[in-house]
Amino acid sequence: MFTGIIEEIGTIAQVQSRPQSLKLEITAHTILQDIELGHSIAVNGVCLTVTHFSSTHFTVETFHTTSLQKLKTGSEVNLERALSLQDRLGGHFVTGHVDGIAIVHSQYEVENALYMTLRIPDEWKKYLLPKGAIALDGTSLTIFKVEDNQVTISLIPHTQEKTVLANKEMGDVVNLECDVLGKYVEQMVFQSKVKQQSLTKDFLQRNGFF
Structure with a gap:
């Protein structure tokens, strides 16, 4: 972790x-x-x-x-x-198990911040939301904007200096890991729906309960 x-x-x-x-x-x-x-x-x-x-x-x-x-x-x-138990959790929980690859689409500067927009594979869009967490090339970042299959993040000067992200150009690829919390929530909701659907009157009749 x-x-x-x-x-x-x-x-x-x-x-x-x-x-x-x-x-x-x-x-x-x-x-x-x-x-x-x-x-x-x-x-x-x-x-x-x-x-x-x-x-x-x-x-x-x-x-x-x-x-x-x-x-x-x-x-x-x-x-x-890897995170040790006495460390501060300054970013968010990152597993190191990459979900996929994002492609740098565009970049622009606003004062001293570098905004970067990346294309995200469709299957991972559901885990992304504004002000949510994302890891790009292992860097914990806050999502600035989500639009269609694109996500925009903002790199402050410290992040620009201390990571490789500011050196990326249009068309470059970066490793993408979505926040693991969203995946757990989705799984729990899915399992809950399956259980609710299975305990219907029709299900009980088919299985001889009445």
């Missing part, structure tokens, strides 16, 4: 591409201070397991199912260690 508060921007030192997976070696500093084999690190929002590390690098592996497949040597990535 993560918070979406990016701790450090790392740099891809090496990419080993396989038919279905990637092996990434990432240069970092802060992340390495208490790292151990098997630790979970969110790389652009994707929860990955550390398989090797040194004083300057760590290695993770992943599949070709997220925006990480676009990374090259020299690419910068958002990094966050």
Whole structure:
């Protein structure tokens, strides 16, 4: 579990591409201070397991199912260690299990804020609402506006400086994770409706209750 508060921007030192997976070696500093084999690190929002590390690098592996497949040597990535029990929850609960990919559609500035509009896959629109939470490349953000299949977020100067999002251009892809709370609520409502529909007079008659 993560918070979406990016701790450090790392740099891809090496990419080993396989038919279905990637092996990434990432240069970092802060992340390495208490790292151990098997630790979970969110790389652009994707929860990955550390398989090797040194004083300057760590290695993770992943599949070709997220925006990480676009990374090259020299690419910068958002990094966050897993949440510990004594940490403050400055963002929102981010699982690191990416829902899909969003595409940068447009950008514009208002004073010192950078507004970014992204196209979202239709299947995830139902979880998005103004002032709700979203994670883009692992960054916890508040939704500014939702319109059709597009969502707009605002990057304050601190977020522009401390994450990779401000460097995105039109057509670039980012990892998308919707707020897990909405998914749980949907599941509970669905199960409730199923139970209500199943306990009808017709259902009881078919099953010999009267």
